[in-house]
Amino acid sequence: MKKVLAAAFAGVATLAAPAAQARDDEGKVQVKLLGTxxxxxxxxxxxxxxLVGLPAGTQTEASDNFVPTFAVEYFVSPNFSIETICCVTQHDVDAVAGLPGAQLVSDAKVIPATLTAKYHFDLGGVKPYLGAGATYFWWIDVEPGAATIPLGVTRTTLSDEFGLVLQGGADIAIGDSGLGITVDAKRYFIDTTARWYAGNTLAIETEHKLDPWVLSAGVSYRF
Known part of the structure; x- marks a missing residue:
């Protein structure tokens, strides 16, 4: 029995060696093109x-958006990586209570600068991962909503803020060329302060919870 076990172990070790070597030879950089x-x-x-007198119970909701996203990931070790993303996403803010249907912010564009650290679980061709990190929402263009202009609003701003990010997903290899498919989900925890000005006068200031879900899928290449 000992001889059988030794032979079996030697056989498994022989088969596993090329796979282990393949993992060791994987590139340290992975780029991804995603739909988000x-x-x-x-x-x-x-x-x-x-100063305007908003109706009691006024509440708002931001619009969703679908954008292309580019990600770059560096593997510090086979199981640990650092990733950043690049995209610009655009949103309107509308009232859903108090002033239902009123557009309060138009075409607000934000760069969600994000850096996450990820741990990868090696299941062969499928590698699930979990991650966490930080983000900085940089608003580069914000316009007054159509409903605010008749009230004398001339300028609207959203404050840039730092926040936290949780992340989960999986990389799925296509052959051994470095190509793959990626699915990814992030939950951001971040707020912003909205301000509406009439000339130089601050007419309305409100705090908003953004906390977006960011769901992505696309192709990857590791080299």
Missing amino acids: YVATDGKITAVNTD
Whole structure:
């Protein structure tokens, strides 16, 4: 029996060696081209200034968006990597209560600068991962909503903020050329302060919970 076990172990070791070598030879850099669905909240959590007299119970919601995303990932070790993404996403903010249907923010564009650390589980051709990190939402263009302009609003801003990110997904290899398919889900935890100005006068200031879900799928290449 000992001889059989030794022979079996030697056989498994022989078969496993090329696979282990293949894993060791995997590239340290992975790039991804993804289609990304961004589903934000946009709920008002506080009203700090209100010279207009918003109706009681006024509540808002931000629109969803679908955008292309480019990601770059560096593998510090076979199981540990650091990833950043690049995209610009655009959203409107509409009232859903108090002023239902009123557009309050138009075409707000944000760069969600994001850096996450990820741990990969090796299941052969499929490698699930979990990650966490930080983000900085940089608003590069915000326009007053159509419903605010008749009220004398001339400028609208959303504050840039830091936040946290949780991440999960999987990389699925296609052969051994470095090509693959990626599915990814992120949950951001971040707020913003919205301000509407009439000339130089701050007319309305509200705090908003954004907390978007960011769901992506696409192709990857590791080299």
